[in-house]
Amino acid sequence: EDQVTQSPEALRLQEGESSSLNCSYTVSGLRGLFWYRQDPGKGPEFLFTLYSAGEEKEKERLKATLTKKESFLHITAPKPEDSATYLCAVWTNFGNEKLTFGTGTRLTIIP
Amino acid sequence: KAGVTQTPRYLIKTRGQQVTLSCSPISGHRSVSWYQQTPGQGLQFLFEYFSETQRNKGNFPGRFSGRQFSNSRSEMNVSTLELGDSALYLCASSMDRAYEQYFGPGTRLTVT
Numbered sequence: 001e002d003q004v005t006q007s008p009e010a011l012r013l014q015e016g017e018s019s020s021l022n023c024s025y026t027v028s029g030l031r032g033l034f035w036y037r038q039d040p041g042k043g044p045e046f047l048f049t050l051y052s053a054g055e056e057k058e059k060e061r062l063k064a065t066l067t068k069k070e071s072f073l074h075i076t077a078p079k080p081e082d083s084a085t086y087l088c089a090v091w092t093n094f095g096n097e098k099l100t101f102g103t104g105t106r107l108t109i110i111p
Numbered sequence: 112k113a114g115v116t117q118t119p120r121y122l123i124k125t126r127g128q129q130v131t132l133s134c135s136p137i138s139g140h141r142s143v144s145w146y147q148q149t150p151g152q153g154l155q156f157l158f159e160y161f162s163e164t165q166r167n168k169g170n171f172p173g174r175f176s177g178r179q180f181s182n183s184r185s186e187m188n189v190s191t192l193e194l195g196d197s198a199l200y201l202c203a204s205s206m207d208r209a210y211e212q213y214f215g216p217g218t219r220l221t222v223t
Contacts (some may be wrong), residue, residue: 032213043115043201043214044154051173087154098167099144101154 002092006102014110016077021105023088024070032091033071034099035064039086044087047073078109102105112140114220115204115215124223129190132218136183142166143185144212145177148199160185161207191223 005025013019025033031099046092048057057064063074063080072085073086085104092100116135124130136143144167156169160179177187185203189196199219202217203212 036214043203044215046211047212049211056182089154098156100156100167101146103153110221 002100003106004088004090004100004102006088006105008105009103010106010108012110013075013078015079018074018078019106020075021073022070022081022089023073023102025090027090027092027100029049029092030090033066034069034089034091035073036089038087038104039084043072050091075107078107080111083107083109115202115213117202117218119218120216122218123223124192125223126192126194127190128192129188130192130220132187132200132202132220134185134187134204134215135203136185136202137213140204140206140213141183142205143183144203144205144206145185146188146201146203147171148217149197149202153203153208158188166223189220194222197222
């Protein structure tokens with residue numbers, strides 16, 4: 001069965017303090033890995049799609065990278081508005097195709 | 112471009128009742144997926160519809176069902192509600208498999 005593990009569960013950073021969130025996965029046949037941001041009481045907001053090991057995508061203060069076993073979401077000089085829960089999800093091609101989500105990292109940026 | 116819309120946004124139902132939730136996807140998107148989100152289990156896949164056909168299904172009991180109409184709008188039905196069905200139900204649309212999914216704001220269902 002596909003498994004997605006995100007760490008840490010929660011992370012508190014000072015404004016401007018860079019860090020990385022981890023998403024490790026055990027799947028059969030990865031077709032894509034997605035990063036989402038979710039604010040309280042709202043639906044997840046799409047951030048990135050990564051399809052192959054070595055791929056990187058950037059958007060403002062966020063950069064996502066992918067290896068054969070994990071993905072990192074790097075946050076550079078975060079601001080309070082970056083506070084949210086960050087979710088990763090994997091799309092596989094074995095059996096019942098679907099998105100499998102991790103449980104997320106709750107990020108808090110302190111001004 | 113309008114995003115994914117879900118109605119209603121909030122619902123309170125009693126155990127044993129049934130409920131229908133609605134989702135309108137982004138224009139041009141033919142795939143609609145439904146998820147249940149709870150604090151303990153996170154986001155769990157319910158089912159996916161594409162061109163009015165259920166293409167994939169998660170591990171939920173038969174009380175959870177859905178359908179998709181010719182305009183790609185989708186509905187989800189839960190019969191014989193249980194307390195454990197209280198959750199945020201999210202709908203997401205995409206062009207097709209392996210494309211990014213765009214989520215709606217969700218329907219918050221409370222079962223009392």
